[in-house]
Amino acid sequence: MKSLDAAQLNERDGYKLLIGSILPRPIALVTTLTEGGTVNAAPFSYFNIVTANPPLISISVQRKQGGMKDTARNAVASGEFVVHISDETYVDRMNMTAASLEPEESEVELAGLTTVASSKVAVPGIAEARIRMECVLEQVIPLGEKDGATACDLLIGRVVYFHVDDELYDNGRIKVQELKPVSRLAGSDYAKLGETFSLERPN
Numbered sequence: 001m002k003s004l005d006a007a008q009l010n011e012r013d014g015y016k017l018l019i020g021s022i023l024p025r026p027i028a029l030v031t032t033l034t035e036g037g038t039v040n041a042a043p044f045s046y047f048n049i050v051t052a053n054p055p056l057i058s059i060s061v062q063r064k065q066g067g068m069k070d071t072a073r074n075a076v077a078s079g080e081f082v083v084h085i086s087d088e089t090y091v092d093r094m095n096m097t098a099a100s101l102e103p104e105e106s107e108v109e110l111a112g113l114t115t116v117a118s119s120k121v122a123v124p125g126i127a128e129a130r131i132r133m134e135c136v137l138e139q140v141i142p143l144g145e146k147d148g149a150t151a152c153d154l155l156i157g158r159v160v161y162f163h164v165d166d167e168l169y170d171n172g173r174i175k176v177q178e179l180k181p182v183s184r185l186a187g188s189d190y191a192k193l194g195e196t197f198s199l200e201r202p203n
Contacts, residue, residue, distance in 0.1 A: 024183030024191045027086035029094050032074030033123045040070045041097040041107040045184035055159040062152045072153040079137045080121040084129035088180040120161045130165035
Protein backbone atom coordinates (compact mmCIF):
# COMPACT_ATOMS: atom_id res chain seq x y z
CA MET A 1 0.00 0.00 0.00
CA LYS A 2 1.26 3.48 -0.90
CA SER A 3 1.44 5.74 2.17
CA LEU A 4 1.56 9.50 1.66
CA ASP A 5 1.91 12.34 4.16
CA ALA A 6 -0.72 14.94 3.22
CA ALA A 7 1.51 17.73 4.52
CA GLN A 8 4.15 16.77 1.96
CA LEU A 9 1.80 16.84 -1.03
CA ASN A 10 1.27 19.88 -3.18
CA GLU A 11 -2.28 21.14 -3.71
CA ARG A 12 -2.72 19.45 -7.09
CA ASP A 13 -1.57 16.04 -5.92
CA GLY A 14 -3.83 16.16 -2.88
CA TYR A 15 -6.72 17.21 -5.09
CA LYS A 16 -6.18 14.28 -7.46
CA LEU A 17 -6.14 11.78 -4.60
CA LEU A 18 -9.34 13.20 -3.11
CA ILE A 19 -11.43 13.38 -6.28
CA GLY A 20 -10.16 10.01 -7.45
CA SER A 21 -11.06 8.36 -4.15
CA ILE A 22 -14.24 10.04 -2.93
CA LEU A 23 -16.67 9.08 -5.68
CA PRO A 24 -19.13 9.05 -7.21
CA ARG A 25 -20.12 12.54 -6.07
CA PRO A 26 -23.61 13.96 -6.66
CA ILE A 27 -23.70 17.24 -8.56
CA ALA A 28 -25.66 20.25 -7.39
CA LEU A 29 -26.44 22.81 -10.06
CA VAL A 30 -26.87 25.99 -8.01
CA THR A 31 -28.59 29.18 -9.09
CA THR A 32 -28.11 32.52 -7.35
CA LEU A 33 -29.00 36.13 -8.06
CA THR A 34 -26.52 38.98 -8.37
CA GLU A 35 -27.33 42.36 -6.88
CA GLY A 36 -28.03 43.51 -10.43
CA GLY A 37 -30.61 40.76 -10.96
CA THR A 38 -28.54 38.40 -13.15
CA VAL A 39 -29.16 34.69 -12.63
CA ASN A 40 -25.87 32.88 -12.12
CA ALA A 41 -25.55 29.09 -12.24
CA ALA A 42 -22.70 26.72 -11.45
CA PRO A 43 -22.25 22.98 -10.77
CA PHE A 44 -20.69 21.68 -7.55
CA SER A 45 -19.78 18.11 -6.70
CA TYR A 46 -18.67 18.92 -3.15
CA PHE A 47 -22.33 18.55 -2.17
CA ASN A 48 -24.37 16.46 0.27
CA ILE A 49 -27.07 16.16 2.95
CA VAL A 50 -26.35 17.58 6.40
CA THR A 51 -29.54 16.58 8.21
CA ALA A 52 -33.14 15.74 7.34
CA ASN A 53 -34.90 17.46 10.22
CA PRO A 54 -34.64 20.31 9.53
CA PRO A 55 -33.70 19.65 5.88
CA LEU A 56 -30.17 21.02 5.52
CA ILE A 57 -27.77 20.51 2.64
CA SER A 58 -24.14 21.52 2.18
CA ILE A 59 -22.20 22.90 -0.77
CA SER A 60 -18.49 23.62 -0.59
CA VAL A 61 -17.56 26.49 -2.91
CA GLN A 62 -13.80 26.65 -3.46
CA ARG A 63 -12.21 30.09 -3.34
CA LYS A 64 -10.51 31.48 -6.43
CA GLN A 65 -7.22 33.27 -5.70
CA GLY A 66 -8.51 33.86 -2.17
CA GLY A 67 -11.76 35.51 -3.26
CA MET A 68 -15.32 34.22 -3.05
CA LYS A 69 -16.76 32.77 -6.24
CA ASP A 70 -19.99 34.24 -7.62
CA THR A 71 -22.18 31.51 -6.11
CA ALA A 72 -20.89 32.00 -2.57
CA ARG A 73 -20.86 35.79 -2.81
CA ASN A 74 -24.42 35.93 -4.17
CA ALA A 75 -25.74 33.41 -1.66
CA VAL A 76 -24.24 35.33 1.23
CA ALA A 77 -25.51 38.69 -0.07
CA SER A 78 -29.09 37.54 -0.70
CA GLY A 79 -29.35 34.69 1.80
CA GLU A 80 -30.93 32.44 -0.85
CA PHE A 81 -30.11 29.93 -3.58
CA VAL A 82 -31.70 27.04 -5.47
CA VAL A 83 -30.16 23.58 -5.77
CA HIS A 84 -30.97 21.34 -8.74
CA ILE A 85 -30.16 17.65 -9.03
CA SER A 86 -28.17 17.01 -12.19
CA ASP A 87 -29.41 14.19 -14.43
CA GLU A 88 -28.86 12.69 -17.86
CA THR A 89 -31.57 14.78 -19.52
CA TYR A 90 -29.60 18.04 -19.32
CA VAL A 91 -26.07 17.04 -18.31
CA ASP A 92 -24.45 18.75 -21.33
CA ARG A 93 -26.08 22.07 -20.50
CA MET A 94 -25.29 21.62 -16.82
CA ASN A 95 -21.63 21.23 -17.76
CA MET A 96 -21.74 24.46 -19.79
CA THR A 97 -22.57 26.42 -16.63
CA ALA A 98 -19.04 25.69 -15.39
CA ALA A 99 -17.74 28.30 -17.85
CA SER A 100 -15.83 31.22 -16.34
CA LEU A 101 -17.97 34.29 -16.95
CA GLU A 102 -18.07 37.77 -15.48
CA PRO A 103 -20.42 38.16 -12.47
CA GLU A 104 -23.14 39.92 -14.46
CA GLU A 105 -23.04 37.40 -17.30
CA SER A 106 -25.53 34.55 -16.99
CA GLU A 107 -24.41 30.95 -17.30
CA VAL A 108 -28.09 30.05 -17.60
CA GLU A 109 -28.36 32.02 -20.83
CA LEU A 110 -25.04 30.66 -22.11
CA ALA A 111 -26.23 27.08 -21.59
CA GLY A 112 -29.65 27.69 -23.13
CA LEU A 113 -31.46 26.77 -19.93
CA THR A 114 -34.88 28.09 -18.93
CA THR A 115 -35.57 29.93 -15.69
CA VAL A 116 -38.73 29.36 -13.66
CA ALA A 117 -40.03 31.39 -10.72
CA SER A 118 -39.50 29.97 -7.26
CA SER A 119 -42.23 29.74 -4.63
CA LYS A 120 -40.51 30.98 -1.47
CA VAL A 121 -37.24 32.59 -2.56
CA ALA A 122 -36.45 35.32 -5.08
CA VAL A 123 -33.82 33.23 -6.89
CA PRO A 124 -35.28 31.53 -9.99
CA GLY A 125 -34.92 27.83 -10.60
CA ILE A 126 -34.11 25.97 -13.80
CA ALA A 127 -37.06 24.37 -15.55
CA GLU A 128 -35.03 21.57 -17.16
CA ALA A 129 -34.09 20.12 -13.77
CA ARG A 130 -36.59 17.56 -12.55
CA ILE A 131 -35.76 18.07 -8.88
CA ARG A 132 -35.00 21.43 -7.39
CA MET A 133 -34.81 22.70 -3.83
CA GLU A 134 -35.31 26.28 -2.79
CA CYS A 135 -32.92 27.15 0.02
CA VAL A 136 -32.27 29.90 2.50
CA LEU A 137 -28.73 30.29 3.77
CA GLU A 138 -28.53 28.75 7.23
CA GLN A 139 -24.83 29.40 7.67
CA VAL A 140 -21.65 30.09 5.73
CA ILE A 141 -18.42 28.73 7.15
CA PRO A 142 -15.04 29.83 5.72
CA LEU A 143 -12.72 26.83 5.97
CA GLY A 144 -9.20 25.64 5.17
CA GLU A 145 -7.11 28.57 6.39
CA LYS A 146 -3.60 28.14 4.98
CA ASP A 147 -0.88 30.72 4.47
CA GLY A 148 -3.34 33.47 5.37
CA ALA A 149 -5.91 32.47 2.75
CA THR A 150 -9.28 30.74 3.05
CA ALA A 151 -9.70 27.65 0.87
CA CYS A 152 -13.48 27.46 0.59
CA ASP A 153 -16.85 28.71 1.76
CA LEU A 154 -19.11 25.95 3.10
CA LEU A 155 -22.70 26.93 2.43
CA ILE A 156 -25.32 25.28 4.63
CA GLY A 157 -28.74 25.70 3.06
CA ARG A 158 -32.10 25.05 4.69
CA VAL A 159 -34.52 23.64 2.13
CA VAL A 160 -37.79 25.57 2.32
CA TYR A 161 -39.50 24.20 -0.79
CA PHE A 162 -39.14 21.06 -2.90
CA HIS A 163 -40.13 20.73 -6.56
CA VAL A 164 -40.24 17.18 -7.96
CA ASP A 165 -41.36 16.11 -11.43
CA ASP A 166 -44.61 14.12 -11.28
CA GLU A 167 -42.96 11.19 -13.10
CA LEU A 168 -40.36 10.90 -10.33
CA TYR A 169 -42.67 11.21 -7.33
CA ASP A 170 -44.05 8.03 -5.79
CA ASN A 171 -45.93 8.44 -2.51
CA GLY A 172 -43.23 10.60 -0.95
CA ARG A 173 -40.31 8.75 -2.50
CA ILE A 174 -38.15 9.45 -5.56
CA LYS A 175 -38.02 6.94 -8.42
CA VAL A 176 -34.24 6.93 -8.68
CA GLN A 177 -34.08 4.86 -11.87
CA GLU A 178 -36.41 7.35 -13.55
CA LEU A 179 -34.39 10.33 -12.30
CA LYS A 180 -31.21 9.06 -14.00
CA PRO A 181 -28.86 11.13 -11.84
CA VAL A 182 -25.32 11.79 -12.96
CA SER A 183 -22.31 11.95 -10.68
CA ARG A 184 -18.81 13.34 -10.87
CA LEU A 185 -15.72 11.20 -11.01
CA ALA A 186 -12.19 12.51 -11.62
CA GLY A 187 -10.92 14.63 -14.49
CA SER A 188 -13.59 15.04 -17.16
CA ASP A 189 -15.35 11.80 -16.24
CA TYR A 190 -18.93 11.38 -15.07
CA ALA A 191 -20.99 8.34 -14.15
CA LYS A 192 -24.58 7.25 -14.68
CA LEU A 193 -26.54 5.24 -12.15
CA GLY A 194 -25.45 1.65 -12.61
CA GLU A 195 -26.35 -1.62 -10.95
CA THR A 196 -27.90 -1.26 -7.50
CA PHE A 197 -28.19 -3.70 -4.59
CA SER A 198 -29.71 -3.74 -1.10
CA LEU A 199 -28.28 -4.57 2.31
CA GLU A 200 -30.40 -4.72 5.46
CA ARG A 201 -29.13 -2.50 8.26
CA PRO A 202 -28.09 -4.58 11.28
CA ASN A 203 -30.05 -4.28 14.54
